[in-house]
Amino acid sequence: MARRRAVAAVLAAATTLSLSACGTTSENSGQANAGAQQDKCGGADGRYTIGMSQANVAEPYRQRMDDDIRAAAAKVPQFSVEFADAQQDNAKQVSDVENFLTRRIDLLIISPNEATPLTSVVAKAYNKGIPVIVLDRKVDGDAYTTWIGADNVEIGRTAGEYVASTLLPNGGKVGEIRGLAGSTPAKERGDGFREGIKGKNIEIVASVDGDWLREKGQSQGDALLKAHPDIQVLYSHNDPMAEGAYLAAKAAGVEKNIRFIGIDGLPIPSGGLKAVEEGRLSATLVYPTAGREAVDTAKKLLVDCTDVPKEQTLTTKLITADNAAAVYAEANS
Numbered sequence: 527m528a529r530r531r532a533v534a535a536v537l538a539a540a541t542t543l544s545l546s547a548c549g550t551t552s553e554n555s556g557q558a559n560a561g562a563q564q565d566k567c568g569g570a571d572g573r574y575t576i577g578m579s580q581a582n583v584a585e586p587y588r589q590r591m592d593d594d595i596r597a598a599a600a601k602v603p604q605f606s607v608e609f610a611d612a613q614q615d616n617a618k619q620v621s622d623v624e625n626f627l628t629r630r631i632d633l634l635i636i637s638p639n640e641a642t643p644l645t646s647v648v649a650k651a652y653n654k655g656i657p658v659i660v661l662d663r664k665v666d667g668d669a670y671t672t673w674i675g676a677d678n679v680e681i682g683r684t685a686g687e688y689v690a691s692t693l694l695p696n697g698g699k700v701g702e703i704r705g706l707a708g709s710t711p712a713k714e715r716g717d718g719f720r721e722g723i724k725g726k727n728i729e730i731v732a733s734v735d736g737d738w739l740r741e742k743g744q745s746q747g748d749a750l751l752k753a754h755p756d757i758q759v760l761y762s763h764n765d766p767m768a769e770g771a772y773l774a775a776k777a778a779g780v781e782k783n784i785r786f787i788g789i790d791g792l793p794i795p796s797g798g799l800k801a802v803e804e805g806r807l808s809a810t811l812v813y814p815t816a817g818r819e820a821v822d823t824a825k826k827l828l829v830d831c832t833d834v835p836k837e838q839t840l841t842t843k844l845i846t847a848d849n850a851a852a853v854y855a856e857a858n859s
Contacts, residue, residue: 577626594817686722697727743767765798793857
């Protein structure tokens with residue numbers, strides 16, 4: 527392994543030097559080091575350490591992502607995985623990745639807290655010849671091996687179309703609780719929702735940040751309902767914030783007058799599937815954690831020595847009272 531790492535480092539450095547001489551190097555571009563990354567593959571006889579940099583584990587979705595990676599990696603005898611929790615702190619996540627690089631991991635999996643602040647350190651790893659798998663949230667540029675996630679614009683659009691066709695067919699007023707500002711899903715889920723309701727006489731009367739957290743969803747939901755008591759639907763960018771908003775409405779005695787929508791659809795007792803089945807949410811959309819797919823991709827890169835696509839888009843599904851129980855049962859079978 528040490529010999530392969532040394533060869534990879536030399537190749538990466540030589541390529542970077544060559545490109546610098548002709549003025550084409552960019553820290554956000556990953557075109558220079560494809561050969562170096564191939565040298566990371568040692569086949570079935572190798573042993574590989576994977577670093578998993580998680581944006582935070584306060585969100586149930588992210589804890590489930592880590593759990594899915596852990597379970598999938600346990601089935602690959604060549605793999606060991608080290609986990610780091612950035613706790614929603616960009617600087618800490620940069621430090622976490624730097625620490626992985628110091629410890630000479632063989633592959634990096636990262637779900638960035640925000641795109642731009644994590645771009646340079648992801649590019650640094652990639653340009654060192656370390657394969658990088660980006661999950662869910664994106665970084666700027668293309669200095670990574672592959673991105674895996676669902677289409678957040680399409681998810682938001684589907685949510686908007688559901689509101690327009692089913693919850694507010696005659697138009698109405700919506701409140702929005704967004705995810706963390708600066709994270710790509712927050713922007714994309716908001717943009718998609720607006721596409722879905724366009725031309726349907728539906729007004730978003732207020733849009734606030736909930737940072738993906740249940741507690742902040744509750745406090746922001748309370749403020750929204752006090753400022754706009756005529757809100758008919760609350761669209762939240764994930765299920766925990768939607769559940770928090772529901773609790774705020776229940777405390778005010780108006781939960782039966784409002785419909786709540788979230789995203790994630792985790793198949794766990796505290797997740798969105800059960801929230802829909804039990805009537806707290808009108809709908810959610812399944813957002814795959816991509817944990818299993820990340821490990822499958824790592825195996826292809828490190829063990830099987832095969833190429834992977836630059837983007838891997840996973841499918842989603844609208845969950846309502848009609849299918850929540852069946853989807854939950856299937857996911858846990």
